Amino acid sequence: MNGLKKITRELESVEKKLKSPFRFFIKKWLIKKRTLLNRSLDLSLVDHISANNENFKKLVEENKQLLCNENIQFKVTSEGSSPWTYMTKRFEGRIHSNGFLYLQAKSNAIEFLEILSHFYPSKYIGTMTPLGLAEANAASTDFQIIGGRVPEVFRGQIDLNGKITFETTDSWFEIDGHIHVSKIIADPFKGNNHKRELFLRNRSEIRSSINNWKKQNIKF
Structure with a gap:
């Protein structure tokens, strides 16, 4: 959980700087950092939400199996x-x-x-x-x-x-x-289009849960 807090604090800081009037000097760097932080946060949230939500965990495990080839x-x-x-x-x-x-x-x-x-x-x-x-x-x-x-x-x-x-x-x-x-x-x-469609559908649900967590826990 401490890792999540650290990433969210950094992400909030980056978002704040992107709204600053001086953002133009480092805008590209800030956008790149935001992308990396969001990626890191998403991966951490996959584990965090899986530990607390059985349905979410099933979607994650199913996607792992669908990708295995x-x-x-x-x-x-x-x-x-x-x-x-x-x-x-x-x-x-x-x-x-x-x-x-x-x-x-x-x-x-x-x-x-x-x-x-x-x-x-x-x-x-x-x-x-x-x-x-x-x-x-x-x-x-x-x-x-x-x-x-x-x-x-x-x-x-x-x-x-x-x-x-x-x-x-x-x-x-x-x-x-x-x-x-x-x-x-x-x-x-x-x-295998059935596997492809199932993976994409699962991913959409996983992302939805991740985005909901962000809305509830990150102040932009």
């Missing part, structure tokens, strides 16, 4: 390049209202030595929440003697605890070694 295809939809980077270190994203997972590059590896451009990611490991929020970090790499390789397709899984893992299965050769993955799309439900 193997042999999921993660398809690269966009790439980027820079003379200073050689691979994507971290992805963040979420399941959108259409029930598909969209991941976007948030951090790229910096090339300190030329040889680094010959490495490319072979595996990512991260987490998926019952709300469909995901993040994944590069866990291992492979080496290409000449040029580099750019992942095109990954195969992975999500376990019952929300651990998400995906590995490069298809990639293409590029001579420069500075092209990296920018965006990925995946269907965690593997075409």
Whole structure:
């Protein structure tokens, strides 16, 4: 509970600053911080409300089960390049209202030595929440003697605890070694529309409970 109080106090402080006449100088930073605080608060509230509301807990547990799947295809939809980077270190994203997972590059590896451009990611490991929020970090790499390789397709899984893992299965050769993955799309439900719709319906109810808690406990 102390953790919740700390986050809510910080969130209230950010909201207050966003209403200040001097907000324009740090508006982007404040909005980014508000987003991060809301994400952290939502995750904390999933556990907090689950401990006090059996129906809410059932929805959370059901969403964990619905997300649990193997042999999921993660398809690269966009790439980027820079003379200073050689691979994507971290992805963040979420399941959108259409029930598909969209991941976007948030951090790229910096090339300190030329040889680094010959490495490319072979595996990512991260987490998926019952709300469909995901993040994944590069866990291992492979080496290409000449040029580099750019992942095109990954195969992975999500376990019952929300651990998400995906590995490069298809990639293409590029001579420069500075092209990296920018965006990925995946269907965690593997075409099962019943599971997809149930997950989205559950998430809507979970979010409604979280928003009600915020209205009752946070002063904006």
